[in-house]
Amino acid sequence: MYNIKGYLDACTVSEAIELLAQNPNLRIIAGGTDVLIKMQHGQFQEAELLSIRTLESMADIKKLEDGTMIIGALATFSQIFNDPIIQAEIPALAEAAVSMGGPQIRNIATIGGNICNGATSADSASTLFALNASLRLESKTGARLVPIREFYLGPGKVDLKPGEILTEFRVAPEDYRGFGGHYIKFAARKAMDIATLGVSVMCKVAAKTLTEVRIGLGVAGPTPLRCVEAEEFAKGQEISKDTLAQIGKLAVKSTNARTSWRASKEYREHLVEELVQRALKTAIVRAGGEELA
Amino acid sequence: MAFSVVGKSVQRVDAVAKVTGKAKYTDDFYERDMLVGKILRSPYAHAKVKKIDVSKAKALPGVEAVLTYWDVPHLKFATAGHPYALDPSHRDKEDRFILTDKARFVGDAVAAVVATDELIAQQALQLIEVEYEVLEALTTPEKALGEGAPLIHEDCERNILAARGYHIGDVEASFAESDYVIEGEYETSIVQHCHLENHISYARQDSDGRIIIVSSTQIPHITRRIVAQALGLPWGRVRVLKPYIGGGFGNKQDVCVEPLNAAMTLAVGGRPVKLELSREECMIDTRTRHAFKFKMKTGVSKAGKLKGIQIEAISNTGAYASHGHSIAMSAGTKFRPLYAFESIKYDPVTVYTNLPAAGAMRGYGVPQIQFALESHIEDIVNKLGFDPIEFRRRNLAGVGYVDPLSKNKVYSNGLAECITKGKELIRWEEKQAGYSRQSGDRRRGLGLACFAYASGTHPVGLELSGARIVLNQDGSVQLQIGATEIGQGSDTVFAQMAAEVLGLPMDMVHVISTQDTDITPFDTGAYASRQTYIAGMAVKKAALEVKEKILNFVWGMTDIPAEMLDLKEQNVVYKHSGEVVLPLAEVAMHTYYDTVFAQPITSDTSNNARVNAMSFGVTFAEVEIDLKTGKIEVKEIFNVHDSGKIINPKLAEGQVHGGVSMGIGYALSEQMLFDEETGKPLNNNLLDYKLPTIMDTPDIGVAFVETEEPSGAFGVKSLGEPPAISPAPAIRNAVLAATGVKFNRLPMNPQRVFEKFKQAGLI
Numbered sequence A: 001m002y003n004i005k006g007y008l009d010a011c012t013v014s015e016a017i018e019l020l021a022q023n024p025n026l027r028i029i030a031g032g033t034d035v036l037i038k039m040q041h042g043q044f045q046e047a048e049l050l051s052i053r054t055l056e057s058m059a060d061i062k063k064l065e066d067g068t069m070i071i072g073a074l075a076t077f078s079q080i081f082n083d084p085i086i087q088a089e090i091p092a093l094a095e096a097a098v099s100m101g102g103p104q105i106r107n108i109a110t111i112g113g114n115i116c117n118g119a120t121s122a123d124s125a126s127t128l129f130a131l132n133a134s135l136r137l138e139s140k141t142g143a144r145l146v147p148i149r150e151f152y153l154g155p156g157k158v159d160l161k162p163g164e165i166l167t168e169f170r171v172a173p174e175d176y177r178g179f180g181g182h183y184i185k186f187a188a189r190k191a192m193d194i195a196t197l198g199v200s201v202m203c204k205v206a207a208k209t210l211t212e213v214r215i216g217l218g219v220a221g222p223t224p225l226r227c228v229e230a231e232e233f234a235k236g237q238e239i240s241k242d243t244l245a246q247i248g249k250l251a252v253k254s255t256n257a258r259t260s261w262r263a264s265k266e267y268r269e270h271l272v273e274e275l276v277q278r279a280l281k282t283a284i285v286r287a288g289g290e291e292l293a
Numbered sequence B: 001m002a003f004s005v006v007g008k009s010v011q012r013v014d015a016v017a018k019v020t021g022k023a024k025y026t027d028d029f030y031e032r033d034m035l036v037g038k039i040l041r042s043p044y045a046h047a048k049v050k051k052i053d054v055s056k057a058k059a060l061p062g063v064e065a066v067l068t069y070w071d072v073p074h075l076k077f078a079t080a081g082h083p084y085a086l087d088p089s090h091r092d093k094e095d096r097f098i099l100t101d102k103a104r105f106v107g108d109a110v111a112a113v114v115a116t117d118e119l120i121a122q123q124a125l126q127l128i129e130v131e132y133e134v135l136e137a138l139t140t141p142e143k144a145l146g147e148g149a150p151l152i153h154e155d156c157e158r159n160i161l162a163a164r165g166y167h168i169g170d171v172e173a174s175f176a177e178s179d180y181v182i183e184g185e186y187e188t189s190i191v192q193h194c195h196l197e198n199h200i201s202y203a204r205q206d207s208d209g210r211i212i213i214v215s216s217t218q219i220p221h222i223t224r225r226i227v228a229q230a231l232g233l234p235w236g237r238v239r240v241l242k243p244y245i246g247g248g249f250g251n252k253q254d255v256c257v258e259p260l261n262a263a264m265t266l267a268v269g270g271r272p273v274k275l276e277l278s279r280e281e282c283m284i285d286t287r288t289r290h291a292f293k294f295k296m297k298t299g300v301s302k303a304g305k306l307k308g309i310q311i312e313a314i315s316n317t318g319a320y321a322s323h324g325h326s327i328a329m330s331a332g333t334k335f336r337p338l339y340a341f342e343s344i345k346y347d348p349v350t351v352y353t354n355l356p357a358a359g360a361m362r363g364y365g366v367p368q369i370q371f372a373l374e375s376h377i378e379d380i381v382n383k384l385g386f387d388p389i390e391f392r393r394r395n396l397a398g399v400g401y402v403d404p405l406s407k408n409k410v411y412s413n414g415l416a417e418c419i420t421k422g423k424e425l426i427r428w429e430e431k432q433a434g435y436s437r438q439s440g441d442r443r444r445g446l447g448l449a450c451f452a453y454a455s456g457t458h459p460v461g462l463e464l465s466g467a468r469i470v471l472n473q474d475g476s477v478q479l480q481i482g483a484t485e486i487g488q489g490s491d492t493v494f495a496q497m498a499a500e501v502l503g504l505p506m507d508m509v510h511v512i513s514t515q516d517t518d519i520t521p522f523d524t525g526a527y528a529s530r531q532t533y534i535a536g537m538a539v540k541k542a543a544l545e546v547k548e549k550i551l552n553f554v555w556g557m558t559d560i561p562a563e564m565l566d567l568k569e570q571n572v573v574y575k576h577s578g579e580v581v582l583p584l585a586e587v588a589m590h591t592y593y594d595t596v597f598a599q600p601i602t603s604d605t606s607n608n609a610r611v612n613a614m615s616f617g618v619t620f621a622e623v624e625i626d627l628k629t630g631k632i633e634v635k636e637i638f639n640v641h642d643s644g645k646i647i648n649p650k651l652a653e654g655q656v657h658g659g660v661s662m663g664i665g666y667a668l669s670e671q672m673l674f675d676e677e678t679g680k681p682l683n684n685n686l687l688d689y690k691l692p693t694i695m696d697t698p699d700i701g702v703a704f705v706e707t708e709e710p711s712g713a714f715g716v717k718s719l720g721e722p723p724a725i726s727p728a729p730a731i732r733n734a735v736l737a738a739t740g741v742k743f744n745r746l747p748m749n750p751q752r753v754f755e756k757f758k759q760a761g762l763i
């Protein structure tokens, strides 16, 4: 049962921006898979919705000449998973996309909605963190580019100003080229579930050393986060079981897990330590490194 | 005996209707100007309603009625879907009102609204002002049994609903004669049925003022009675219709929404009112599976013979009795034909708590006790160094077992063959050898667990079932049964039985799937794995009667004595040669239009089955455990059943698939969680309640050992509930084999596995 007071359909991005400027109460609806659930739970009463689903330009996935990857905010998870460019260049994002929901949800849910919803469990978030993705936000007063790590303000809170719309994600070539990556979603079920922990690792290797490691985590704190201490330690380390073990341990330091009825802090931290190592192991191989026994 | 339709995997009679969306479910019975009912639920687990002010809600435009405890009859009623008992001492506990003046769990219905649409109804609920006097929330049986605990129901001392057990033989003597006496404690969780279609009904009054209810129920005739009782009406003033239904698993063997729905329509002058629960409501205000705690103590001889067993059980029935009293008894009863214990002492206590009411759920107490018993047996086997398969085999009670209390006799028992077959299917010996020395983070193990079950409730409950058959002009028949199709496929197997007796192809048997208490023959409903066995007898009896009438009619037409005739492939034939005497359709035309002898052929039969057949089976499971994450994965699982003759192998296999997947969820992930202090539900939705998806379900291996059960029509025994019983203990035993860690509490979810492995020093 949805308490919908008004519903508008925008035909162009500029029209959407104009409508938003006129009525600050408008709530953007993309796939609606978060919005409608919240409405059903009574979180938004008498909603005035602005649909952006028909803004086709915002659904594109493309690589610019300089190598910058553009992922439209309206790209659905099915689209991302099936996209040949994503599969070739950022397979970890394809893994994240297909780990999400079930086929029906993936067909309608957008990556923009996933991030704007602000949940720490968003399956695309940890990989976008590891990719240093930035967000293009447009409003009547202009456009701005925000790094994803600055976009999350708190649980369910993002830096989306009134009148703003997220149009696309950008990933610079130096943030994905030469990296191997892997996303592990740890959840009670293999589909239709919220992550107990999401781990996305990107790394570069040269000879037998790690030249760069990036670790993005979801559900390890109130917002998605990066494991800076572990990443710094990893730089230049020789690839060995011991190195991985230390990276796993250090990763825990960046987390801020809580005990809830869903899982204990101790268990969550144990999972961070273990799964960061597992993700890194696979990422190393994908980056051209040798497989660790 | 060779059958032509029975034993074949014919297509479900409702397959096309269901896949094309033409099958009508309760929500499809839309009426013009249908009103919507909604329930106001208590936020407190235990609280008296001091005052309710509904004036603001009533004033909201679009609100047609607001009901509270003070607007409904104050007649306590019982909700369990059991046949009525003439003996008052045998009746279910009457502890409910349509709306309560004392909330007994978070979500208890204290008021209700009828409005022109759902949104208005929802808004009206928010305008109702309730003043509560909050009482201590008793969220565990221990708290409820505690000294000085408040009473949840005034008439139940110490919050005990029932504590009747039994004693067979002398356990103390058995223990004294045993070489070993071994003890163990086991615990199961509260889980929910999660049928696809939530509880829903709609109600109106017809032009004579009778109450008509369309409901997603397993028990239309019982629902009619209970609605009438709750409202203080003569039973005939209520009519219940059951259309297609999206699953029940026992949760609709209870009357949850219909009495309130009836009160709603009465409050608005008989206008149609729909009452549909959301998933979140359904998970707290229908029924759950009882959580049990068991203490078991067993005497065993050196030779590996089970001597005596003593079982103490605490069952948490939640806020209302529902089936609580009989579920503890069912648990203590159905395992008895499994192993040959010399003596058994069973002491259950069923306790009220301030949690959602527990009721019937697939297996009716038996998945709980079998988890405990088969885990306990494994612990004994491990401790004493026996082989788990041989130990069980050696102790089987076998054919000829007569239950000392129920007097039910086992006429067929294929369990030993089931065990042999399961062992082969999973390649036990070969794999076992490979798993003896494992290291690393992933470990594999094998386990098994057995069960015994009944077919229906005899001699505890009445097993009455009705069937009606009408021969049409074209030689086809209508088959009407009181037993309800709830997805399990009963309509199809009944059609097969009628077709078999009458020599008809399936498409000449038209099953009336909708039950209507005004029209449908009397039957108590779908539960206790009774339908194919019990209602099957009624269908066979009706078909035999129609056959007899047809053959007698042909005798009149032809001078060929009826006993020389038979029905085959839509013809009346000579029994000895098969030579066609007359096409059945021609005979049928004469039964309608012969100017002298016309008399349409029908049969309206009822069968009171005073028998019961024991069914058996075993689960073999192979698991792989990720030691570091605590994840357990079922790699292979086989359920092998003795359910007598299998009427439709495909449907039977489907039953087993469903039951095993339920058992896997019970083992690994499902549990309803509540705040210990307040009793608030934490995960009454399908995101947080971890019902496995198809991706989490391995391929399920199914096999049958077909025995001939003399008491059942065509040799059948039960299969509805049994598949859900033994997977959980088999998985638990496989985990034990792989890791050496005993999980004596369900579910074995990663958090709990992590904790136990940590304790055991595995991580």
Ligand SMILES: Cc1cc2nc3c(=O)[nH]c(=O)nc-3n(C[C@H](O)[C@H](O)[C@H](O)COP(=O)(O)OP(=O)(O)OC[C@H]3O[C@@H](n4cnc5c(N)ncnc54)[C@H](O)[C@@H]3O)c2cc1C
Binding pocket: A027, A028, A029, A030, A031, A032, A033, A034, A035, A036, A037, A052, A073, A074, A099, A100, A101, A102, A105, A108, A109, A110, A111, A112, A113, A114, A115, A116, A117, A121, A122, A123, A124, A160, A164, A165, A166, A167, A192, A193, A194
């Ligand atoms: C059954 C089910 C399963 C799910 N499983 C998962 C899962 O496994 N993993 C997971 O991460 N999530 C899951 N979700 C949550 C949800 O599907 C995702 O977060 C999804 O990506 C949201 O996208 P949407 O397009 O549906 O967003 P919407 O619901 O339309 O919007 C979400 C929020 O973002 C805002 N918004 C959307 N687009 C823009 C934009 N372009 N600019 C500005 N604001 C915008 C909206 O105003 C709203 O606040 C599941 C949801 C359901 C119902």
